[in-house]
Amino acid sequence: MDILVSGLLLAGTYALVAMGLNLQYGVARIMNLANGELLVLGALASFWLFVSAEMSPLLTIFLVAPVAFAGNWLIYRFLLLPLVKRAKSQGHLEVDAILATFGMSFIMVGLMLSIHGEYFTYEFLTQPITILGSIVALNRFIAFLIAVAIGAGLYLWLNHTRPGAAMRAVAVSPEAAGLVGIDVARMSAFAFATGGAVTAVGGALISTFITLDASIGVLFTMKALIIVIMGGVGDIRGAILAAIILGIVETAVATLIDPGLTLTAAYLIFLLILLFRPQGLFGRRAT
Amino acid sequence: MRQTGSVLSVNGVTKRFGGLVAVDNLSFDVAEHEVMGIIGPNGSGKTTMMNMISGSFKPTAGAISMKGARISDLPAQEIARRGVGRTFQLVRLLPSLSVLENVVAGAVFGHRKRWGRDAEDQAHRMLERVGLEAMAYAPISALTYIDQKRLELARVLAGEPEILLLDEWLAGLNPTEMETGIELIHDLRREGRTIILVEHVMDAIRSLCDRCVVMSSGAKIAEGTPEDVLSDREVIRAYLGDDDA
Amino acid sequence: MNSTSWKEPSIAAIVAILAASVPLVFDAYWLSVSVTAMMYIALSTSWALFSGPTHYISLATGAFFGIGGYLVGTGMSDYNLSFWLMAAIAPIVATILAALIGLATLRLSGVYFVIFTLGLAEMIRNLVSWIQNNFLGSRGLYVLTDFTESHIYWMLLIIACCVYLLGWLVNRSRLGFALRIIGNDESVAKHVGINTAMSKVILFMTTGFFAALVGAVIAPRYTYIEPNQVFSPELSFLVVIMALLGGAGRLWGPLVGVIPFTLIWEFVSIQAPNSTTLFLGLVFLLIVYVLPHGFVGRIDQINKKLKERSH
Structure with a gap:
């Protein structure tokens, strides 16, 4: 029961981060391998403002979101859009995007190391509470609630507003979306920026209950990617279920076997997905 | 349904994409040296059918056999090796290879494996065959649209396919190019090749095809000589809509 | 065979x-410094054998290299086996x-492959540390x-020469031609009769083979082996960078990238x-925006311009 509760709480933030990556890959067609570093950057902002200005991480996210949005918009507009324009094919763009975002991730790690090379340790809302008979720290629960709220808001926005519909149209087919008068480049920039903002907020939330450091981003990139692939690219329901599975399996492995094996467990899930359901949990097999 | 001497037979083939039935319980046979046309309105499942014959898609139900052996559960490369060659609806070339190398690609891995000198000689013959010999050492970017189409055809012919699949090979050509194109397929027909073609150009269908299968919404609605099927009431209705029938 | 096809291996022999x-x-x-450079020459050239024509970015080098180093370490320390046996x-x-x-x-799209290899070295490192701690006892591994x-250095040079020779042979084989076609259009490749998955897997296996061999041969240099040190994700990235900087499209491309990069890397590591x-x-x-085809691409471009000017 403890495992289920902690796993589920962890899954909330995982799902949020995966949602950010999903927007970037599903709509803007950029496989952003600097996603984890962005998360850590959000965490660093939260840590730094808490330690230096005693600012609550719950307030920091309102600062992190617009800054990350603007930063990601600029990155898309000036670094990634030129790649989209010069790409001869989707495969070509994929390779370029992978290399460019690797470059960005290294630069971000390098900068963060020079800002704060140690662990981001701080204590925020650590008092224990009881949920369904399990004792957990309040920060985990709060982070979960905020993640769920943001995720739900995003879901409603995508499914019930005009810009949301336009964004889904670009996700399905950029060509067709362009034909019906949607500004694909703008929508892609917007999706990339929103995805980045969501990821950075996720990072700020995670930092309240997991101790991060500047170079841990790649692990979160891996997890987000595994969730997106498991759930099926662009499939929000799938991503939520995948996040829950990953959250619970990781917590179970960490509690029952060894915390050092969580990545191995994630890989095992990844391998099973690649072998048996590469189209995602809910995806329909095309053959 | 099964005729003796049929090279390819399609038996009750169905293809579903999620809830959409793209091809619905389709059956037909193609005899040796026959030119078979698959025609029908846009979205009627013609290209999907071609993709199943060439192995790009696996049928959801039913079977496709070549000379009595089932090929519909084989991967595309295996079907190609057994002698099914295809062109693509939107011409697909290998841009970083030269014109000659594009054709060598067809000769090397195809149905009859060649290598080195042998493959190059074969490629030169095929380029000559489609009238592109002069461009053998040019880069792909130097080709006009019809030349790209010719090159793709040369690549397929280089593999000496027993069954040739042409997916809207004439589409997008201007009237002069069209004449050249039809003449080229006529030549192939005279050589006695077995060809299955998907086409919208009615003149081409009339003059090239021995028989046609007409598809509408994934199902076969008529089969016979081009004259017969093109005067069939149901075929006209499928093409022009109910009001005009 | 015409004369130009022998020119490259002849030059290579002199360079060797x-x-x-x-x-x-x-x-x-x-x-x-030369040992380090030779190690990267062997690794990057074998990386480019697979990734050059297919454009699949493999980040598995660190994992294979680590397997080489670790197996030599555990074989010699834990089981008293000889270096040569473990290196084999x-x-x-x-x-x-x-x-x-x-x-x-590799039967799926390239993205899955990149993602899978991205965390591979880290995952194997975690797994090996766990096994080492729980079942073998956490003693240090010595390679004496x-x-x-x-x-x-000489052993690495021999490996690098083997990689080069293999690459030269592959480029002249049906397999090499098949990979070029796959890199152009995988769908066409299948329909001309190429077993695309198998071709890719075979080439990927050779890069795995050589990376582990290099890892095994260089293990004696470190004397003391620790999983955390040999399974280095950074190594995978360095190999990718050097190969792409030189240009993965040519057999000698990575070499052109490794030498300047190793020198600059050495300088940066000491100075900053x-x-x-x-x-x-x-x-x-820099690679993505300025040198998309590496130094080799730039050299080809300049050659082409010079030719046009002389006409």
Whole structure:
């Protein structure tokens, strides 16, 4: 029961981060391998403002979101859009995007190391509470609630507003979306920026209950990617279920076997997905 | 349904994409040296059918056999090796290879494996065959649209396919190019090749095809000589809509 | 065979003979830099054999390299086996692993492959540490041999020559031609009769083989082996950077990237040890935005311009 509760709480933030990556890959067609570093950057902002200005991480996210949005918009507009324009094919763009975002991730790690090379340790809302008979720290629960709220808001926005519909149209087919008068480049920039903002907020939330450091981003990139692939690219329901599975399996492995094996467990899930359901949990097999 | 001497037979083939039935319980046979046309309105499942014959898609139900052996559960490369060659609806070339190398690609891995000198000689013959010999050492970017189409055809012919699949090979050509194109397929027909073609150009269908299968919404609605099927009431209705029938 | 096809291997043979004399002329510091460079030459060239034509970015080098180093360490320390035996076993283990990874991921799109290899070294490191701690006891692994830096250098040179020779043969084979077609259009490749998955897996296995062999041969240099040190994700990235910087489209491309990069890397590591990560990032961006086909692409471009001008 403890495992289920902690796993589920962890899954909330995982799902949020995966949602950010999903927007970037599903709509803007950029496989952003600097996603984890962005998360850590959000965490660093939260840590730094808490330690230096005693600012609550719950307030920091309102600062992190617009800054990350603007930063990601600029990155898309000036670094990634030129790649989209010069790409001869989707495969070509994929390779370029992978290399460019690797470059960005290294630069971000390098900068963060020079800002704060140690662990981001701080204590925020650590008092224990009881949920369904399990004792957990309040920060985990709060982070979960905020993640769920943001995720739900995003879901409603995508499914019930005009810009949301336009964004889904670009996700399905950029060509067709362009034909019906949607500004694909703008929508892609917007999706990339929103995805980045969501990821950075996720990072700020995670930092309240997991101790991060500047170079841990790649692990979160891996997890987000595994969730997106498991759930099926662009499939929000799938991503939520995948996040829950990953959250619970990781917590179970960490509690029952060894915390050092969580990545191995994630890989095992990844391998099973690649072998048996590469189209995602809910995806329909095309053959 | 099964005729003796049929090279390819399609038996009750169905293809579903999620809830959409793209091809619905389709059956037909193609005899040796026959030119078979698959025609029908846009979205009627013609290209999907071609993709199943060439192995790009696996049928959801039913079977496709070549000379009595089932090929519909084989991967595309295996079907190609057994002698099914295809062109693509939107011409697909290998841009970083030269014109000659594009054709060598067809000769090397195809149905009859060649290598080195042998493959190059074969490629030169095929380029000559489609009238592109002069461009053998040019880069792909130097080709006009019809030349790209010719090159793709040369690549397929280089593999000496027993069954040739042409997916809207004439589409997008201007009237002069069209004449050249039809003449080229006529030549192939005279050589006695077995060809299955998907086409919208009615003149081409009339003059090239021995028989046609007409598809509408994934199902076969008529089969016979081009004259017969093109005067069939149901075929006209499928093409022009109910009001005009 | 025409005369130009023999020109490259002839030049390569001369370069190899010159390279063999390095330990006789260089002092200890420069020999050590040369060992590092030779290691990266072997790794990057074999990486490019697979990734050059297919455009699949493999980040598995660190994992295979680590398997080489670790197996030599554990074999010699835990089981008292000889260096030579372990150096023979390690590449075989890595080849089998590469085959399994390849079969699971290479039939899918390239993105899955990149993602899978991205965390591979880290995952194997975690797994190996766990096994080492729980079942083998966490003793240090010692690789004690009589090899000097010069010996290691020469062994790496031989491996690099083998990689080069293999690449030269592959480029002239049906397999090499098949990979070029796959890199152009995988769908066409299938329909002309190429078993695309198998071709990719075979080439990926050879890069796994050589990376583990290099990892095994260089293990004596470190004497003391620790999983955390040999399974280095950074190594995978360095190999990618050097190969792409030189140009993965040619057999000698990675070589052209390794030599300047190793020198600059050496300089940066000494002068600004805290900025190496930042530096790596900048080089990645340099490759994407300024040198998309590496130095080799630039050289080809300049040659072409000179030719046009002389006409």
